[in-house]
Amino acid sequence: MDLSFSDSERAFQREVRGWFAANTPGHLRRKVVTGQMLNKDEIVQWQRRLDDQGYLVVGWPKEHGGSGWTPTQRYLFDLERAAANAPVGLSMGVIMLGPVLMAFGTEAQKARYLPRIRRCEDWWCQGYSEPGAGSDLASLKTSAVTDGDDYVINGSKIWTTYAHWANMMFCLVRTANTGKKQEGISFLLIEMDRPGIEVRPIVSIDGEHHLNQVFFTDLCVPRSNLVGREGQGWEIAKYLLTHERTSIAGVADSKAALANLYAEAARRRAGGRPLLDDPAVRIKLARAEIDLMALEYTNLRVLSSTAAGKAPGPESSLLKIMGTAVQQTLSELSVEFGGEQAWPWYASGALGETDHAHAMERYAFLRAATIYGGSDEVQKTVLARSLLGKTAA
Known part of the structure; x- marks a missing residue:
């Protein structure tokens, strides 16, 4: 592709290229070239190395630790990372949840979770798909019923990537059954160590265990873990998916x-x-x-x-x-x-x-x-x- 870049953009590209050449471990390059999965520790350490350099949350606003780069710089950065056969890192928190919290989260949620996403202190999984619903997210049946200051959750999620490694989940739940099916969905943050959660492995056709089915049985989650308004989950889910599908x-x-x-x-x-x-x-x-x-x-x-x-x-x-x-x-x-x-x-x-x-x-x-x-x-x-x-x- 023949694109024209300014002298400063070319200098930026050379800087990024040099950093990846000097800082990408050989064993990670090898895994990327051969298509081998990275283990959890490798992903965490790589993500922290990127964050130390300011190369992780490059799409975030500066006030949340972002780079302030132009779209052209981000494009050049990604080209150089991939050309160096460097791992892409973990996307659930950085690409998906981070922008959602910035747009819909409370100040307390942003203050707590955004720094932890950057340092990979929380490992997030995505609770969207369900048995019998698949890509038809609006047909989800996992229920969240109000009980004082908590939601009580019952149901199941499937194809949940890295749920066995995660300590947190962002999850779509049904808080109402009236009106259009899209109107009764809410977006919750769930701690994975709470009683009432069971994670069962799914070994996929490639022979790897990265997928899971997650069961909720009378799981109590604080109502303060709600992102946005109750019933706003469908709007939030669409916002998140546009970021996921672009990346x-x-x-x-x-x-x-x-x-x-x-x-x-x-x-x-x-x-x-x-x-x-x-x-x-x-x-x-x-x-x-x-x-x-x-x-x-x-x-x-x-x-x-x-x-x-x-x-x-x-x-x-x-x-x-x-x-x-x-x-x-x-x-x-x-x-x-x-x-x-x-x-x-x-x-x-x-x-x-x-x-x-x-x-x-x-x-x-x-x-x-x-x-x-x-x-x-x-x-x-x-x-x-x-x-x-x-x-x-």
Whole structure:
């Protein structure tokens, strides 16, 4: 992509590039390149290292520890992080909950939780999806009934990422059953060590345990943990999801993955010649690159609108659809290029660690990319309604 940057922006880019080169541990780079999951301690220590440098909550306002960077600087920062094969860090608190608390939280909630998010002193999980509801969040049934100064919660959440590591959850609950189903939803903060919470593991198709089902049985949560007004949860959830879906596009990391694939295709040989000499391989890479360029331009337009003070709208759904499609395509190519080295039993170390040892795990995990964060079908409905509304107007 040919974009013009000022001398100061280029200097900023060089500074960021130098920091990642000097401060990204080699074992973390290796895990990112091969698609291996980081453990909890690795994520916490990396997030704290970023925060020490002022590189963690770069999208937050300055009064809450943000960088004050322009959208262009944030774009360049993410490109350099991904190009260095540095981890992205933990997103639940930084990208999702932080902006929600700034927009809807009380002063006490902001003072307590925002600094702890920055230092990864709280590990947050997201209590949204439920059995039988899935991407139809408005159909959730987990109830929160007022009892004095508490809510008493009963129900279940599913596909809860890292709930087994989390000490906190931001959760959608039903506080009313009258009117439209969207009107009776509220947004609560829940301490995970309270009596009445059970976390059961779900091992996904990639063989990893990062998902869980969480059960609430007569769980008492203080009413002071309510974010916003009672019944405002649907508005808050939509606000949060626009931030999640914009970030979930993963442009920078896909660009780094594509660069790694080009390097691998030039290095790996088949039939006595590099894979990159095969016209069919070049066509596949070119198609992926074209889709990624289109995604990047769309992402830049959204960032430009955000810089002008416009909150992300239905275009975040487009980013989510296309971003996850590109990620899936690149994961497929990694398995294809890896050949026998991408077979699942390579990850056990039986034949030695290679760049493709975890390619099949990554491929399997990303089958869910078109579902989590709101399925493609739901995102297309959002876009269709937006376009039809504009046409009608």
